[in-house]
Amino acid sequence: MPSPVSADRSAAQPPGRGSVEALIKQTRRLKGDMVAVRRDTRDDGSDPEDRWQRALYDLALHQLDDLDAHLAQLRDGPETAEAEPAEVPAPRPAPAGATPGSLLSRVGSAEWNFLTDEASWSGELYEILGRDPAAPALTLDELPSLVLDEDRPKLTSMVTDCLVDARPIDGEFRVVRPDGSVRTVHMMGEPVLGPDGGTTSMWAVLRDVSELRRHRRTVRESHDSLRHHRRRAQTERRLAVELQEAVLPPWRGSLRLPHQGPRTLDLAAHHLPATTGALIGGDWYDALELSDGATLLSVGDLTGHGVAVASGMATLLGAVRGMAMAGTRPGELLSMLNQLLDATVQPALGSAVCCRYRPEDRSLVWAQAGHPAPLLYRDGTGRSLKAPDGVLLGATTGATYGQAEVTLEPGDLLLLHTDGLVAGHGSTSAVDRLLGLAPRFDAARTAQDCVRTVMEEFGATEREDDACVLVARVTG
Incomplete structure (x- = not known):
């Protein structure tokens, strides 16, 4: 050519x-x-x-x-x-x-x-x-x-x-x-x-x-699919956040109870989002004043992430509130939650701790379902409460849950938390670090100051999951 x-x-x-x-x-x-x-x-x-x-x-x-x-x-x-x-x-x-x-x-x-x-x-x-x-x-x-x-x-x-x-x-x-x-x-x-x-x-x-x-x-179609996947993930996250915000008490600031009588508990709580993932988990905390003058304190975690899990968390939290208002004791309440999870269309696992505090005698009756025990701080030292028997919610049909009781004193501080404060579920490192904060809690003036101390300790920590912390100080 x-x-x-x-x-x-x-x-x-x-x-x-x-x-x-x-x-x-x-x-x-x-x-x-x-x-x-x-x-x-x-x-x-x-x-x-x-x-x-x-x-x-x-x-x-x-x-x-x-x-x-x-x-x-x-x-x-x-x-x-x-x-x-x-x-x-x-x-x-x-x-x-x-x-x-x-x-x-x-x-x-x-x-x-x-x-x-x-x-x-x-x-x-x-x-x-x-x-x-x-x-x-x-x-x-x-x-x-x-x-x-x-x-x-x-x-x-x-x-x-x-x-x-x-x-x-x-x-x-x-x-x-x-x-x-x-x-x-x-x-x-x-x-x-x-x-x-x-x-x-x-x-x-x-x-x-x-x-x-x-x-x-192929590259263009994969990119379009990726962009759609990211948009969907962003939408799911927004919906999960909105649902979480709608059912949980305020994430920041002290928790206010509607009771107009003498203040017996100083309450504060905070939610810590995961740092290594984009989806919202099923962690919750709650403080609810009951009709007989007692106060319900609870924290829990439903496994998984996304809108479905946030919706399941809202269902569980609603059930906890309803049964507590009806006078159901913590151990029986967790048994009923286990039945509720067992009957759901999509099986799930969850953990929870429920406490019922009576200000008349400062007694705390509590139960747990595969969850870290509450931490009690008194006179500058802290310890984990001895946990009664209780398996994860949804793990087995017909599970029963034991109860424990402890008497609190004025100035005592009770801390409830979920297990996502540090990477790795079931780790004792979070409990050890929380107990090490006892001197700082003793010097704090309010429950909110104690929550700020927890944020200073764990706020920058890498977390694979969401976490919640709730602090209750006995004031009278």
Whole structure:
């Protein structure tokens, strides 16, 4: 095929073989690194972000394969054709090391001579279009017969602009091969001008970019899926937060009870969101003044995250309040909560501690369901209360829960918390650190000051889950 250079321009000098070889080595080294990173990427299909990243890796590797083969072709230079110029050139074999589907099997060239009305195609172009190499090359008038109907105007416009206005061709269209498969072809070309400035021929390079477009489409679809997943997660978080805010007492500031009589408990609480996740958990705290003058104190945690868990937490908290107002004692209350969880459509596990404080005799009756025991601080020291029997809510049908009773004294401080204050459920480190705050609690003037002390200790700690803390100081 004649050199595709306009008469008024000279060909650029090719780069030196050594510089091209260096680029090839660099490209192959990058491919190796990319393959190693891709191999370590999860591909279980469950996470849209993982699918999007893997699609990007596949696209990058595909383009690096093309670059490697293209550089190899540039290094090796054009091959000397053994056939006579009038004959159709045979397809060139891929060089050693070339992979199936690489650039060399997907790029062809063509020239249409307007002076002799001849068309010349490379063997690779016959492969791309699925044509018999023994058949004559199609003219520009015949070429649209291979193109999808909706893409023919685009090809006609590109060729017309090239021949009439000498504009370079740079566009894509889809062709239908004889086997019925559809391929996307990218075409680049220019007119070749004669001495008088007229167009004598047109050359073009046609590249099968079907796989490249497929990879890019996969990346785009994965990215759209990831964006949808993130939007949904943000919506779920907002709904969970709104639901949590609607059912829990205020997160900041002292908890105020509606009773107008003498104040017997100074109350404060706080909710600490997880630092390593975006979804809201099922932690709750509550303080409720009961009809007989007693006060219900409770904290709990429903396993999982998201709107469904926040909704389940709201259901449990509503049940706790209702049964407590009806006079149900803590142990029996937890038994009924266990039955409620056991009867739900979606089984779940939860933990809780419920305390009933009577100001008349300063007695505290409490029960727990697989939950950290309340901490009692007195005279500058702290200890965990001895826990009665109790398994996780929802763990077994018909579970019973024991009760314990302790008498408090004026100035005593009771601290209830969920187990997400530090990373790792069931860890004793949070309890040890909380007990170590006893001297600071003893010097604090209010329950809110004690909560601030807990925030100073745990606020910057990495947490895999939400956490709650509730402080009650006996004032009389």
